[in-house]
Amino acid sequence: MPRPPKLASFPAIRGALKFYQICSIITGIGLLLLVAEMILKYTPIHVELFLGGSGGFLWFADAIAGPGCQWFSLFIPGGDGCEMISTGDGVNVSLAILVVHGWFYVVYLISCFRVWSLMRWPFRRFVFLALGGVVPFLSFILEVRTARGVRAYLAEREAALASAPVPAPEGNR
16 A cells, blocks of 8 residues: 655645646647547548648648558558548648647646656556546546545645644653
8 A cells, every 4th residue: 555645745746736737628628629630631521720821711621542542541550551641731730739739648647647656646547647638538537536536635634634633742741
C-alpha cells in the first residue's frame, strides 16, 4: 500500500490539480476536434479544412484517395500503401489540429504524472489518466472525478489533522 501524501505537499498538489484540470479540458477539446477532422477526411466525405488560400477564409477542400487505394485501405493500420492527397492551398487546419493535439498530449501526460506522483497513487491510475487524452470524452469525465476526489481527500486529511489533539510540550509536565 503506498504511503499517503505528505501534508507539506498539499499546496503543490492543489497547483498540480489546477494545471491538470486545464490540460485535461484543452486535450479533450483537441481530441474532439481531431475526431471530427478524421471523420471528415477518412469517411466518404473526404474533405479537409483550410484557412486562407483560393477558397476564402475557412473552407473545405477535397482529399483524394491516392492510387491503389481500396475502400478498406484507410482502415488498415499503416494504410496498406494508401495515402490521402490534399487538394487545398493555404494553411491546412486539419493537419494543424493533429499536430497541436499531439504535442499538447505530451503536456497533458506531464500534468497527469505530476498529480499521480504527488498523490502517490498506483501506476494503473496513471495509465487510466493517460487514456483521457486518447479516448474521446474521457478527459472531461476524469477531470471532474479526479478533481472531486483529490479535493475531498485533501479536505478530509486536513480536517483529521485539525481535530487531532496537540501533544503538550515536554517541559510543562
